[in-house]
Amino acid sequence: MAPAPSDAREEAWAAAMRAALAGDQAAYRRLLADIGRAVRPGIRAAFFRARLGDGDIEDVVQETLLAIHLKRQTWDPGQRLSPWVAAIARHKAIDAMRRRGVRRAEPIEDFEASLAAPEAADPHARSDVARLMESLAPRARDIVRSISLEEQSISATATRLGMSEVAVRVALHRALKALGRAWKATQS
Amino acid sequence: MRTDELILALGADARRRGLSLPGRVLLALALGGCVSVAVFMAMVGPRPDIMPAMRTMRFDLKFLDTLALLAPALLLCLRMSRPEVSARTLLLWLLAPVALLAVAVAVELATVPSHLWMHKLIGTNWYHCLSLVPTLALPPLAALILALRAGAPRYPALTGALAGLAAAGVSATIYATSCADDSPLFVATWYPLGAGAVAGLGALAGRRWLTW
Numbered sequence: 001m002a003p004a005p006s007d008a009r010e011e012a013w014a015a016a017m018r019a020a021l022a023g024d025q026a027a028y029r030r031l032l033a034d035i036g037r038a039v040r041p042g043i044r045a046a047f048f049r050a051r052l053g054d055g056d057i058e059d060v061v062q063e064t065l066l067a068i069h070l071k072r073q074t075w076d077p078g079q080r081l082s083p084w085v086a087a088i089a090r091h092k093a094i095d096a097m098r099r100r101g102v103r104r105a106e107p108i109e110d111f112e113a114s115l116a117a118p119e120a121a122d123p124h125a126r127s128d129v130a131r132l133m134e135s136l137a138p139r140a141r142d143i144v145r146s147i148s149l150e151e152q153s154i155s156a157t158a159t160r161l162g163m164s165e166v167a168v169r170v171a172l173h174r175a176l177k178a179l180g181r182a183w184k185a186t187q188s
Numbered sequence: 189m190r191t192d193e194l195i196l197a198l199g200a201d202a203r204r205r206g207l208s209l210p211g212r213v214l215l216a217l218a219l220g221g222c223v224s225v226a227v228f229m230a231m232v233g234p235r236p237d238i239m240p241a242m243r244t245m246r247f248d249l250k251f252l253d254t255l256a257l258l259a260p261a262l263l264l265c266l267r268m269s270r271p272e273v274s275a276r277t278l279l280l281w282l283l284a285p286v287a288l289l290a291v292a293v294a295v296e297l298a299t300v301p302s303h304l305w306m307h308k309l310i311g312t313n314w315y316h317c318l319s320l321v322p323t324l325a326l327p328p329l330a331a332l333i334l335a336l337r338a339g340a341p342r343y344p345a346l347t348g349a350l351a352g353l354a355a356a357g358v359s360a361t362i363y364a365t366s367c368a369d370d371s372p373l374f375v376a377t378w379y380p381l382g383a384g385a386v387a388g389l390g391a392l393a394g395r396r397w398l399t400w
Binding site: 020021022024029032058066071072073087121123125127130133144151184 | 189190191192193194195196197198199200201202203204205206208209269270271272338339340342399400
């Protein structure tokens with residue numbers, strides 16, 4: 001079994017999440033990228049054990065990141081972040097395996113330990129999110145696309161669409177929630 | 189979409205807004221409870237002799253019991269809404285109202301002559317108890333489920349059942365002001381039946397609406 005995640009990283013993660021909750025976008029993006037790398041091996045291992053191909057792993061990584069984002073207020077700032085991250089990744093991995101017809105998704109008890117061996121994303125891996133975005137309202141889709149694919153800032157997007165920055169923020173927040181629901185709906 | 193592209197979008201939505209989960213749950217409980225009180229006052233109202241009744245131990249014990257259900261059920265459904273928590277030992281707190289009732293029943297059996305036991309147990313209002321406890325629990329249950337949708341429970345049905353018990357704690361507290369039967373024999377028989385029905389409903393609602 002891999003060694004437990006170090007205390008130093010534990011401190012850094014918790015501090016980054018607290019900064020993110022206070023509105024620090026850069027810290028949040030670094031943290032999410034870090035978390036993405038950390039959860040990938042555990043998801044890969046779970047898929048491997050269930051004899052599933054690794055074509056959909058990036059989907060589960062992204063679903064985990066979206067769930068982390070939408071559920072971040074369930075993290076208790078007094079607690080470590082990695083057990084919380086591992087629980088969400090594990091939940092999403094089991095969900096995804098069930099969706100792919102794995103009858104008894106094996107309990108993945110060592111998920112937290114697997115966080116200690118980070119793995120970078122395959123630069124060619126694409127997810128289904130682009131397809132799920134078709135279910136969003138056109139304006140919401142435009143905003144998500146502008147910020148993610150075209151790497152525009154909130155203010156640039158607001159100027160281009162003739163909206164206030166606050167309206168763009170609210171629309172982005174709602175669009176991400178809708179994306180979470182759309183992802184959930186693909187399971188049933 | 190590549191993962192780094194998704195992260196750009198998530199990052200732009202960094203700041204958390206809205207109420208915390210405990211805040212949402214407390215607000216839901218307060219709003220749902222107010223609706224139940226309003227319905228109760230319009231339909232039934234407290235019993236006429238409530239002032240003298242408040243000076244009897246059996247009457248007051250009912251509230252100790254319902255609050256002993258409400259408090260742990262509420263704290264537990266909040267705690268179970270966090271993904272990493274498996275609160276097995278904490279579930280033991282739900283034994284508090286049961287233990288309290290058991291002691292009260294034992295004392296009642298020791299002090300009341302046995303030919304009155306059945307009379308006390310059946311009481312005069314058991315059908316009221318069985319219908320009002322679940323009915324008055326519906327507004328707080330609906331509000332709690334709505335509030336808990338912001339959570340990420342590992343066990344959605346269990347979390348929903350706990351929300352049901354908390355809602356039953358609210359409705360039983362309200363109903364107890366009207367119920368003329370104060371004997372622990374009555375309380376231990378009919379209140380848990382009503383609360384159990386609400387817990388079952390909460391479990392179904394949890395499985396339906398608290399998955400994520």
